[in-house]
Amino acid sequence: MRNRPELRSATLLAQALGEIDAQTGALVPPLHTATTFARDTDYKPMGGRVYARDEMPSLEPPERLLARLEGAERALLFSSGIAAATAVFQALAPGDHVAVPRVMYYALKNWLHGFARPWGLEIGEFDGTDLATLEAVLRPGKTKIVWIETPANPTWAVTDIAAAASLAHRAGAQLGVDSTCATPIHTRPIEFGADIVMHAATKYLNGHSDVLGGALALARMDALAERIKYVRYAGGAILGPFEGWLLLRGMRTLALRVERASATALAIAERFAGDRRVLSVLYPGLPGDPGHAVARKQMQGGFGGMLSIRVGGGETAAARVTAQVEVFKRATSLGGVESLIEHRRLVEGPSSATPADLLRLSVGIEDPADLIADLDIALG
């Protein structure tokens, strides 16, 4: 018999690994809402599970699927993206050092400075586009995590995952990658040496703006990974069963949604780059973008559905554009089937370093012509 080729991501996703419920033959897994599980007369757990804060059956199919997509030993689902990301840092000890990029998802940065630092973590910052600055902040033996986000919110700066992994490993640290915007369709960070891959499952993985969730894909279940799993159990930041069930349903269409959003984002970026009404378009898919070469190396099949447009003329001009759109919805978040526009600096608050004229676009799966016409009219 001929050997079958390894199944590709789109097939694994559409069929949710092809798993069939052993009890009923169902192609869709059942939704288990139980929080506790029985023991036999010898007091052994009858189904191998004890309590839902650690082991929730309805989270296992999406966790298995994500682990397979990312090439990880194990994936864990959390109650939000921020719960997943913070679990990584909570698994460390006071006095440990971490290196994080200057441009990253603002709420995680605020948590690191507002909570983790007072708690005892030491934090060094580097420029994700210039890894000499990472080398300068690393403290061999003391740095435990190097964190990167690529492409990074909200400028879509690209960090070289393989180079960051090799610097982190040389210093004895693990590399964590917020891969929310790249998605497993475009980038598999573990292939480039990452140890931990984080997703705000709220975004592309679920894709329908109706589940708040987070995920970590762990390359190996080593001591740090076990500690992270313990943090989820001890802190209780696990995803609910219905959210896990909905997430798996959303993930079945991930490949199609991401391919469409990325193709449309590229079309929008190409249409408005060089337009005299626009100061600049930030998108790693544009050949002139500073991150393009690295993006080409580590992203396949597209450059993601996120881009930003700097309109020039400060906050007033940006506000004028957001007031004029009709197809794009004025809302925060990203990765859903509907396109969103937001004035990022207002959302990030007073500590924001984001330019006042920057509009962040999350491109959905609508007809590209409608989105382009909407922006064209709004730009005036």
Ligand SMILES: Cc1ncc(COP(=O)(O)O)c(C=O)c1O
């Ligand atoms: C890149 C990135 N990482 C993490 C998060 C946090 O995810 P959540 O809102 O599910 O906590 C977000 C949310 O916007 C994000 O955009």
